[in-house]
Amino acid sequence: MELTFKKGIFEDAAKVRQAVFVEEQGFEVEFEESDQHPDMIHVTAYDPEGALVGCARVFPAALEPNIDDVPGRWVFGRLAVFPDRREGGIGSQILAAAEQMAAEAGATEIQLHSQCHAIPFYERVGYVAWGPIELDEHVEHQWMGKQLSAPDEK
Template identity: 30%
Template sequence: MTTNIYRVNAVWQLAGVYGVRTRTFVEGQGIPRQLEFDEVYGGQYHYLLLEENEQAVATARINLNHGEYAKIERVGVIPEFQHKGYGRQLIGAAEEWISELGVQRIVITSQQQAVGFYESLGYTVRPEIVIKSSIPVVHTEKEIH
């Protein structure tokens, strides 16, 4: 089994990102595609794509539109590929990239069921819960160096 994580810089990689997000969030969780694909043209986004044996199976988006911090967003792993450590690998790759970009504070807005995962990676939960697209989300954050 071969896995690769790409810092997306080609259209074929972006197609993989959107495919994973469609399977994971639109089809898998019923999130309307207009809400899932909320990128704003001209925004500062970076994408990671994880492939297993040349099949796109996981992705994450880095949002640099917040100035003093970066957000890791749209972390998704296709259901049949979950529990293989791919989410952990993606977050590690995102943190490394964010650090290289000179940003030291990361915020992740997480669905409630994933909070324990982010806490295991050193993220601290902020107490507020927000309803987005009928799904309760929790803010977590971490300082990196």
């Protein structure tokens, strides 16, 4: 399915995140002050009919207190797809779009805090896990990272 991606529509991203992380998965602390930061890139995905299907966000490491702020280091997260739309590679397409938007904004590497059940998904596209497994609220997570290709390497 060919998706359309938009950047910066927090209201749509919030609808998906509320449905997936709060209502489905039971997270209590889903929204943060940093969601409104001007450097935060909210990526939203729409099907060919224009219906919202998923979202993610990507941002400079300086906005994440658990990551060293290194030039070119960005953080990916909050990848979510509505439950009834979780087929056809939508999550992979959102991740690729977010990586591209981050690279265009100066990212050379991306780190993320993956739910442990999703680690194989990220490994398939080049992310490498490191460090201990940690609880984020009630769900086990692990840090992962990936170097992005330089523009002339694509």
